[in-house]
Every structure is written in C-alpha cells, then in structure tokens.
Amino acid sequence: MKAGVIGAGAWGTALAQLLAADGQEVRLWAREPDVVDAINRDHVNPLYLPGVPLSASIVSTDAMADMADREMLLVVSPAQHLRSVVAQAPAGVPLVLCSKGIEAGTSLLMSEVAAQAQPTSPIAVLSGPTFAAEVARGLPTAITLACADGDLAARIAQRIARPAFRPYLSDDVIGAEIGGAVKNVLAIACGVTEGAGLGLNARAALISRGFAEMTRFGLARGARVETLAGLSGLGDLVLTCSSTNSRNFSLGKGLGEGRPAAELLANRRTVAEGAFTAPVLRAAARAAGVEMPVTEAVCALLEDVAPLAQVIDALLARPLRPE
Numbered sequence: 001m002k003a004g005v006i007g008a009g010a011w012g013t014a015l016a017q018l019l020a021a022d023g024q025e026v027r028l029w030a031r032e033p034d035v036v037d038a039i040n041r042d043h044v045n046p047l048y049l050p051g052v053p054l055s056a057s058i059v060s061t062d063a064m065a066d067m068a069d070r071e072m073l074l075v076v077s078p079a080q081h082l083r084s085v086v087a088q089a090p091a092g093v094p095l096v097l098c099s100k101g102i103e104a105g106t107s108l109l110m111s112e113v114a115a116q117a118q119p120t121s122p123i124a125v126l127s128g129p130t131f132a133a134e135v136a137r138g139l140p141t142a143i144t145l146a147c148a149d150g151d152l153a154a155r156i157a158q159r160i161a162r163p164a165f166r167p168y169l170s171d172d173v174i175g176a177e178i179g180g181a182v183k184n185v186l187a188i189a190c191g192v193t194e195g196a197g198l199g200l201n202a203r204a205a206l207i208s209r210g211f212a213e214m215t216r217f218g219l220a221r222g223a224r225v226e227t228l229a230g231l232s233g234l235g236d237l238v239l240t241c242s243s244t245n246s247r248n249f250s251l252g253k254g255l256g257e258g259r260p261a262a263e264l265l266a267n268r269r270t271v272a273e274g275a276f277t278a279p280v281l282r283a284a285a286r287a288a289g290v291e292m293p294v295t296e297a298v299c300a301l302l303e304d305v306a307p308l309a310q311v312i313d314a315l316l317a318r319p320l321r322p323e
C-alpha cells in the first residue's frame, strides 16, 4: 500500500521512518514549511524529532493534494486538530488514526470525528505504548491496530509490521481509542506524584485506580475489557505513567512541583494531550454517570481551582469502598 502520513510531529515522523524502512516512498505532510524543507534537504526533523537521521525515502510536502495517490493515510495530528486535517485529506482512502484524545465541544472519539469529516473513508486506529523516539530508533515495540474490517486490518498490518514493530489486531476501535485518550490524563496524575515527592506507592495506586476509571468509562462507551487491559489501554498507561519521556507525565510533574498550569502550558510547541482531554473526559463521564475521581483531581489542578495539598487530601479522603 502506498503510504502517506499526515502530521510531522514526533509521532508522525517516527511512523514515516518506520514505513520507509523497506525503501518504499512515504509522503509526509507537514504544516510548517521549515519542517518540509529540513526533511527533504537534510533528512531530519529538528523541530519535533531532533537527532534522528531520517530515510531518504521520506518525501515531505505541505500540499494535501500530494496525498491523492496514497492507498492509506496515517493521521497523526493533535487530537483537537484532527477534524480539520482529515477534512482536507483525499476522500475514500483508508485512514489510520494515530492521535490520542477526545474532541472538545463534541466529546467525540477520533474515529467518530473522522467519520463525520470523511464519511466515505474506512477507518482504523493505531494505538499503544509507543514513545516516538524509541520507534524511530528501531527499538522493540508492540501496538494495537483496531479496525472493524478484518481484511483491511490485515493489509495495513502487513504494511506497517517490522521485525521490531509488532501490531496486534483488534476489531474494538472504540476500546483502543479510549485507552489512548484516558491514559494521558492519568499520566498527568502520576507525574504529580513524582513532582510532589509522594512516592512510588502513590504512583502504583494511581495506575491501578486509574485503570479502574478507564475501564468504567470504556465499558460505558461500549469498549471491551480485554482491549482496555491490552497494549492500547493498560500497556500505554504503564508506559506513560513511568517516565518524564512522556509529555503528559512531565506536565504533571511540573504541577506537582507547584508550578501553575497556565505557565506550564504556555508557548508549548509539543502537545500534552491530557490537558485537552481531561475536561472533556470529565464532562463525558459525568454525563454518563461514571465516577472518575482521578480525572476530576487532574482537572482541578489544571484549572487551578484548589491547592495541590487539598486536591490530594480530597482524593485520599473519599469514602472507603470495595475494590
């Protein structure tokens, strides 16, 4: 399948590098002319994936018309911009959605947004524990590829699989998306434990209780529990809650150190999706009658409505309950 990648941030660039590993041409759409030039001239993306020499088979463009002959398009924009970039994409081409989030204003998952923006395009979701820099370096990685159409999933899997990049197939598109969206919010909470020096017990508690939240929300939206317990859910939760290589964890660490959210979020070039997903997730959970106390706590910190100590105390003081 002739492949195109829409979005040349860290993850889009790493995925283009992966797809180009067998020498096939990969088209990479970037918004920034500087990024297009650097990739085509020097085979690097210093803005978003510095230090990684890129394959000469990657051809970058800022013209969406150059994607017209592609047989599959990986969409790797920030979640809040997915609707606008998908609307510009050629119609009818299979879309592999790689963004992690929930759309503000509509509470729609990315597959639902893409279905509205390009109603004739088949949709798959690629999501899992995948730090871009590690994938770009060829380090071993496994990921969930979810698609309702098993034949299409198999063809996409053949195209993206590499000796060190292993897709696992699923037909639970919603489940794969919910894991990726919710884990970003929980990673902020785990970062807070690091920044505030709350210890590793607290982080493990947040991962476990956060996973319970993810599961409750996912089941309410029709996800399957085994998807949530797989690579795109628990797998990505564990990765993103473990290190400052995660932008979401780092944001939480800053909050835990007492820095205001507005300062941490101002003038960011790279995206910390959890900051956008958290309020949308809270609203969707409340509307569905699903309790998500960790998500509520993250929102309180992002909105700066209560001091850190009070937010932590409130979480710990919740009524005792069965696990």
Ligand SMILES: NC(=O)C1=CN([C@@H]2O[C@H](COP(=O)(O)OP(=O)(O)OC[C@H]3O[C@@H](n4cnc5c(N)ncnc54)[C@H](O)[C@@H]3O)[C@@H](O)[C@H]2O)C=CC1
Pocket: 007, 008, 009, 010, 011, 012, 013, 030, 031, 032, 048, 076, 077, 078, 079, 081, 085, 098, 099, 100, 101, 130, 131, 132, 133, 269, 270, 271, 273
């Ligand atoms: N970086 C990673 O390791 C991974 C990222 N993802 C997901 O991939 C998505 C993209 O993230 P990254 O590649 O890390 O981005 P990034 O943080 O490296 O770069 C920001 C991206 O946002 C784009 N952008 C900024 N304003 C825009 C606008 N108005 N319209 C369209 N695009 C705009 C920039 O062109 C750039 O491509 C996110 O949803 C993220 O959660 C998923 C897996 C791994």
Ligand SMILES: O=C(CO)COP(=O)(O)O
Pocket: 100, 128, 129, 130, 131, 132, 184, 187, 236, 239, 240, 245, 246, 247, 248, 249, 271, 272, 273
């Ligand atoms: O989604 C990711 C890894 O799977 C990247 O996480 P961050 O966006 O928090 O850096």
